[in-house]
Amino acid sequence: xxxxxxxxxxxAVRLTAPVALQNFLTGSFSLIDTLFVSSIGTxxxxxxxxxxxxxxxxxxxxxxxxxxATVFVSQYWGVKNIGKIRRVxxxxxxxxxxxxxxxxxxxxxxxxxxIKLFNSDSQVIEAGIIYLKAVAFSYFPIALTNILAAILRAxxxxxxxxxASFSTTVINVIxxxxxxxxxxxxxxxxxxxxxxxxxxxxxxxxxxxxxISFIEKNILISRPREFFVFSKKEMVSYLKKAAPVVLNESMxxxxxxxxNIMFGNMGYEYFSAxxxxxxFENIAFVLFIGICSASSVMIGKSIGQGNIxxxxxxxxxxxxxxxxxxxxxxxxxxxxxxxFVSLFNTGGAISxxxxxxxxxxxxxxxxxFPFRMFAYLQIVSVFRSGGDTVTGAKFExxxxxxxxxxxVAISVYLLGVPFLAAYAIMFIFEDVPKIVFCLKFYFSKxxxxxxxxxxxxxxxxxxxxxxxxxx
Numbered sequence: 451x452x453x454x455x456x457x458x459x460x461x462a463v464r465l466t467a468p469v470a471l472q473n474f475l476t477g478s479f480s481l482i483d484t485l486f487v488s489s490i491g492t493x494x495x496x497x498x499x500x501x502x503x504x505x506x507x508x509x510x511x512x513x514x515x516x517x518x519a520t521v522f523v524s525q526y527w528g529v530k531n532i533g534k535i536r537r538v539x540x541x542x543x544x545x546x547x548x549x550x551x552x553x554x555x556x557x558x559x560x561x562x563x564x565i566k567l568f569n570s571d572s573q574v575i576e577a578g579i580i581y582l583k584a585v586a587f588s589y590f591p592i593a594l595t596n597i598l599a600a601i602l603r604a605x606x607x608x609x610x611x612x613x614a615s616f617s618t619t620v621i622n623v624i625x626x627x628x629x630x631x632x633x634x635x636x637x638x639x640x641x642x643x644x645x646x647x648x649x650x651x652x653x654x655x656x657x658x659x660x661x662i663s664f665i666e667k668n669i670l671i672s673r674p675r676e677f678f679v680f681s682k683k684e685m686v687s688y689l690k691k692a693a694p695v696v697l698n699e700s701m702x703x704x705x706x707x708x709x710n711i712m713f714g715n716m717g718y719e720y721f722s723a724x725x726x727x728x729x730f731e732n733i734a735f736v737l738f739i740g741i742c743s744a745s746s747v748m749i750g751k752s753i754g755q756g757n758i759x760x761x762x763x764x765x766x767x768x769x770x771x772x773x774x775x776x777x778x779x780x781x782x783x784x785x786x787x788x789x790f791v792s793l794f795n796t797g798g799a800i801s802x803x804x805x806x807x808x809x810x811x812x813x814x815x816x817x818x819f820p821f822r823m824f825a826y827l828q829i830v831s832v833f834r835s836g837g838d839t840v841t842g843a844k845f846e847x848x849x850x851x852x853x854x855x856x857x858v859a860i861s862v863y864l865l866g867v868p869f870l871a872a873y874a875i876m877f878i879f880e881d882v883p884k885i886v887f888c889l890k891f892y893f894s895k896x897x898x899x900x901x902x903x904x905x906x907x908x909x910x911x912x913x914x915x916x917x918x919x920x921x
Contacts, residue, residue: 452767462744462767468608470740474733475615482619484729486626487644488794492801494641495794496718497577499725500568501561503710504582505589508553510703512593514696515542515549516600521691521834523604524747525901528754533676534684535669539601540677541688543594545696550593557586568714568721577641584645588652595656598663598670603743604750605669610662618655622647691839691901698829698843705850709876712862713869720869723807726794727815734779738823741772742831750835753900756908762895765832769892772827776820783819787812810870818877821885828888837899845887854880 453459488495519542526534557564565578599611625647632638639646663670714721745768752761791808794800829842857879861867867875891897900906 452763452770458748458764458767461748462741465603465606465608465744465747466737466740468612468740469603469743470737471612471615474736475612475619482623482626483644483648484725485794486630487641488726489799490630490640491799492719492722492804493571493573494577495725495800495804496569496714496722497565497574498581498641498644499721499728500565500574500710500714501578501582501585502725503568503707504553504557504564505585505592507700507703507707508550508589508593509596510706511549511696511700512546512596514699515545515692516597517699517830517834518542518688518692518695518839519597519600520604520746521695521750521837521839522688522901523601524750524835525754525837525905527605527747528751529902529904531902532669535601535605536672536676537680537684538688539597539670541680541685542597542601542692543677545692546593546597547590550589554586554589557582557589561586567711569718570715571718574718581641581645584642585648588649591652591656595652595659598656598659601670602659602668604747606747607668608743610659610666610668613662614655614658617658618651621654622651625650687901691837694840694843695834698839698846701847702850705855708855709858712858713872716862716869716872719801719804720807722800722804723811724873726791726804726808727811730783730790730812731815734783734819737775737779738772738826741768741775742827745827745831746835749832753836753898753905753908754902756900756902756904756906756911758898758908758912761836761898765836765892768827768831769824773820773824776823780816780819783816784813787816807869811873814870814874814877818881821881822877825881825884825888828892832892833897836897837901837905838897841891841897842888845884845891849880849884849887853883 483498484495487498519538522538523535526538561579561582562575564582565575569575595611595614599614602608602610626644628634628636629639629643629647630641631643636643659670710721710724713724745764748764749761752758752764787809791805791812794808795805825845829846833839833842854876858872858876861872861875898909900909
């Protein structure tokens with residue numbers, strides 16, 4: 451009976467497919483960049499991967515604000531409180547733009563300090579500085595596009611972000627080809643061309659969302675005061691929910707940043723392998739971003755309306771669907787790992803060490819993937835959409851900073867383990883304890899914390915019913 455509800459499947463597919471496709475396009479954006487740059491050589495590929503870590507860190511901070519906005523917007527959408535939705539959106543937009551400005555200025559003015567964190571090779575540093583100084587001007591449109599897309603998805607407008615990602619990806623592919631290799635009369639710019647293509651396509655993607663929003667007159671279109679005039683109480687309420695999420699995402703992003711520093715200093719050929727695998731991660735991850743986005747909206751909407759039992763039922767369904775799909779993708783990953791990695795070496799410009807390392811990394815990643823996706827669902831989707839933004843952050847940061855980061859640091863700097871062993875240790879010490887914590891908290895149901903009056907009333911009734919049934 452759990453999976454025979456046609457309404458559930460209809461809503462899940464309707465909300466998952468456009469978001470998954472959007473993120474597939476976004477992942478393809480990164481993948482195609484990496485493929486084109488790999489033809490320049492191992493050093494260039496490594497430099498772009500290192501420069502990309504600065505954007506990764508910014509994106510983790512931005513995702514924190516996007517997740518916080520989704521918590522409020524999805525529940526307010528359940529009771530159609532448009533005024534509250536717009537004010538929460540306005541607060542989120544302000545924080546996102548401030549964050550993107552800081553990252554842009556640092557990357558444009560001090561690019562050498564970012565690249566030198568990862569590697570001291572002069573060839574890699576020179577290429578990385580060229581790329582980062584130029585690509586920094588894509589950060590503002592990328593950040594604003596992400597928060598606008600998150601707001602639209604939370605009110606079940608999932609197609610527009612997909613259109614924006616489609617236009618961004620197509621334009622980026624065309625410009626990459628033209629500007630990197632000097633095709634169709636364009637100058638041959640190499641790594642500068644890759645950065646220029648990213649900047650131009652990012653601004654066009656933002657323009658698509660804004661222009662279509664004006665045509666549709668959707669939730670994003672109203673007088674500025676409806677978004678940016680809010681009370682102190684609303685700001686405090688937002689920060690209470692947002693702070694743990696932003697801290698979680700930014701500190702998790704910083705942890706990944708630290709891992710990459712350790713891996714990068716083990717050799718730029720290893721970091722090139724990591725860059726290849728990260729490109730694959732972006733593609734493997736897209737379906738689960740879509741599923742978790744759908745889960746967040748469906749669970750958050752039900753809790754906002756006070757339908758607690760519906761929210762719990764949907765959470766059970768998604769908690770079975772996600773790991774099952776992850777296992778299937780893991781088997782596919784292992785089976786076709788050589789074919790995927792070979793895509794990056796069609797011109798023979800990538801070293802044998804990089805190719806062989808990337809193939810073995812794919813096996814390790816596949817083994818960890820189901821565990822990582824289940825924990826991702828619980829923390830990012832179930833707990834947050836239920837209104838609890840604190841506990842999941844505690845689990846994530848504890849497993850990362852108390853277990854995984856120290857374990858990898860000790861392994862690399864004290865024990866001198868090989869690169870692949872350090873990569874596997876990262877997953878073992880983060881994901882295994884996180885799964886245990888998440889399962890225990892999920893079954894406790896303490897993550898259900900409505901932000902609407904209707905949700906609070908529904909939770910009270912649900913608790914009364916369960917208390918009677920247990921007597």
